[in-house]
Amino acid sequence: MRSYCARLAVWIVIYLLFILGPLFALMLGSWPKPRDFWTEFSVALGYAGLAMMGLQFGLTARFRCITKPWGDDLIYHVHRRLSIIGVALVVVHPLILFVVQPQFLALLNTFTAPWRARFAALSTYSLIAIVVMAVWRKKLKLSYETWHISHMLLAVAAVAGGVIHMIGWGYYLVIPWKRALWIGMSVFWVGLLAYVRVIKPLFLIRRPYRVVEVREERGDTHTLVMLPEGHPGFRFAPGQWGWLTVWESPFKASGHPFVFSSSAAVSDGRVEMSIRNLGDFTSTIRTIPAGKRVYLDGPYGSFTVGDTPALHVLIAGGVGISPMMSIIRTFADRGDQRPVILVYGSRDWESVTFREELEILKPRLNLTIVHVLEDPPDGWTGEKGCIATVLLKRHLPLPYADHEYFICGPDIMMDAAENILDELGVPISRYRSEPPSFD
Amino acid sequence: MRRIFANRLIFATGIVVILMSVLFALCRIYKGGAGREGPSINISTFVST
Numbered sequence: 001m002r003s004y005c006a007r008l009a010v011w012i013v014i015y016l017l018f019i020l021g022p023l024f025a026l027m028l029g030s031w032p033k034p035r036d037f038w039t040e041f042s043v044a045l046g047y048a049g050l051a052m053m054g055l056q057f058g059l060t061a062r063f064r065c066i067t068k069p070w071g072d073d074l075i076y077h078v079h080r081r082l083s084i085i086g087v088a089l090v091v092v093h094p095l096i097l098f099v100v101q102p103q104f105l106a107l108l109n110t111f112t113a114p115w116r117a118r119f120a121a122l123s124t125y126s127l128i129a130i131v132v133m134a135v136w137r138k139k140l141k142l143s144y145e146t147w148h149i150s151h152m153l154l155a156v157a158a159v160a161g162g163v164i165h166m167i168g169w170g171y172y173l174v175i176p177w178k179r180a181l182w183i184g185m186s187v188f189w190v191g192l193l194a195y196v197r198v199i200k201p202l203f204l205i206r207r208p209y210r211v212v213e214v215r216e217e218r219g220d221t222h223t224l225v226m227l228p229e230g231h232p233g234f235r236f237a238p239g240q241w242g243w244l245t246v247w248e249s250p251f252k253a254s255g256h257p258f259v260f261s262s263s264a265a266v267s268d269g270r271v272e273m274s275i276r277n278l279g280d281f282t283s284t285i286r287t288i289p290a291g292k293r294v295y296l297d298g299p300y301g302s303f304t305v306g307d308t309p310a311l312h313v314l315i316a317g318g319v320g321i322s323p324m325m326s327i328i329r330t331f332a333d334r335g336d337q338r339p340v341i342l343v344y345g346s347r348d349w350e351s352v353t354f355r356e357e358l359e360i361l362k363p364r365l366n367l368t369i370v371h372v373l374e375d376p377p378d379g380w381t382g383e384k385g386c387i388a389t390v391l392l393k394r395h396l397p398l399p400y401a402d403h404e405y406f407i408c409g410p411d412i413m414m415d416a417a418e419n420i421l422d423e424l425g426v427p428i429s430r431y432r433s434e435p436p437s438f439d
Numbered sequence: 440m441r442r443i444f445a446n447r448l449i450f451a452t453g454i455v456v457i458l459m460s461v462l463f464a465l466c467r468i469y470k471g472g473a474g475r476e477g478p479s480i481n482i483s484t485f486v487s488t
């Protein structure tokens with residue numbers, strides 16, 4: 001726990017250096033004449049806000065060194081929350097100016113305003129649109145793909161507009177090296193997006209996969225079995241996931257995230273993804289013909305087992321069984337006899353994905369399976385309802401804080417499971433959770 | 440639980456950024472005259488050009 005907090009502190013300090021360093025760099029060397037407190041404060045907020053928005057490109061650039069220590073879901077959560085703060089700072093910047101220097105209100109008239117003010121407006125309106133579309137995407141009935149493309153375009157417009165506004169305004173940035181610093185930073189931020197959307201796809205296109213089988217599973221799920229084509233593939237740890245692109249080119253930003261459900265102990269680069277039919281893309285999985293060329297970007301994620309001999313408690317709900325299957329299959333292939341308890345929530349007995357295979361794997365492992373059914377059949381003697389404190393207490397040995405926990409499933413289940421672990425006195429450092437969604 | 444913890448840290452980070460912006464402004468108005476002055480821009484030029 002202590003090392004977790006220390007690592008966190010280091011990350012926060014680095015983050016603050018990236019935000020505040022370029023701001024305080026403006027105070028080095030020669031300065032323009034100082035203005036009143038509120039003007040300087042509002043300008044500082046604008047610079048800091050823009051730096052925060054720019055760094056968002058780094059959070060979502062799929063760098064493993066950033067996502068691995070914390071988990072991708074948490075990084076996306078931080079991305080959303082920090083964006084709200086960044087946008088608030090940027091929006092407060094003109095508001096303060098309008099109050100202390102009302103003559104600036106004239107800049108709101110796009111027809112008469114100078115270009116540098118128009119770029120400020122473009123940046124601010126883009127940022128507001130980003131927040132509105134992200135927070136109310138579902139209410140606005142925007143498809144994920146439309147939202148994603150607009151999100152990227154608006155983000156680039158916001159950063160570019162902000163920097164052009166700063167340069168146009170001059171003031172601190174009339175000093176060439178300060179101007180170069182801020183332009184360089186902006187190019188770096190947008191370059192991070194180009195890395196994910198142009199450079200990475202270039203690599204992917206040279207390392208395609210071929211679908212060898214589409215297997216039907218229980219629970220409206222299909223498993224896609226893929227083999228690398230002309231390359232050895234990548235190695236992944238059980239519990240990790242990748243971006244799958246099937247119908248389009250990897251340049252189109254149309255990848256969907258899925259966990260690898262297969263064993264990580266294979267030598268031919270084979271990977272499997274077990275995909276539940278939940279929407280437009282996932283409903284097409286069953287129609288993928290054998291032989292189809294697909295692209296996989298991965299592996300990602302920190303939802304992985306270490307080498308601790310502790311009891312591994314896997315808490316899965318619905319499609320959250322995929323990473324657990326990978327862990328269980330890998331343990332079986334490696335002859336790993338560490339104790340595992342799988343607490344597996346499903347709607348009903350018929351929709352328990354991998355039900356039969358789990359029974360087959362059981363004798364090869366030190367595995368206990370606890371099925372929890374929402375809608376059990378008549379005569380069911382097992383657990384029913386949802387995963388709850390009493391249920392875990394019934395099946396887990398004491399002391400609870402000594403086990404390693406892995407949680408994956410719908411958001412509600414994950415929140416409940418995390419609260420239960422908190423009640424049982426399990427520290428955050430003892431569990432990993434990864435929801436099959438970035439929402 | 441992780442998200443609640445993260446939310447607290449994010450909030451604290453936001454507060455630090457605001458406080459540092461206050462510090463930046465204070466440094467500018469109190470030490471502004473002491474620095475080597477570079478070129479300055481007139482606000483009215485900005486509004487009218």
Ligand SMILES: Cc1cc2nc3c(=O)[nH]c(=O)nc-3n(C[C@H](O)[C@H](O)[C@H](O)COP(=O)(O)OP(=O)(O)OC[C@H]3O[C@@H](n4cnc5c(N)ncnc54)[C@H](O)[C@@H]3O)c2cc1C
Nearest residue numbers: 144255256257258259275276279280281282322436437438
């Ligand atoms: C890390 C991770 C691992 C996952 N693993 C699995 C798995 O093993 N098996 C499984 O069945 N599902 C998994 N999912 C969920 C799966 O990615 C979505 O169900 C799928 O992308 C939905 O796409 P759709 O077009 O069919 O549905 P839609 O109706 O278009 O979308 C439903 C929801 O899925 C999410 N989504 C859609 N497209 C994307 C995208 N391109 N990128 C990110 N999120 C998107 C959005 O939240 C959207 O609201 C995982 C998700 C994540 C984040």
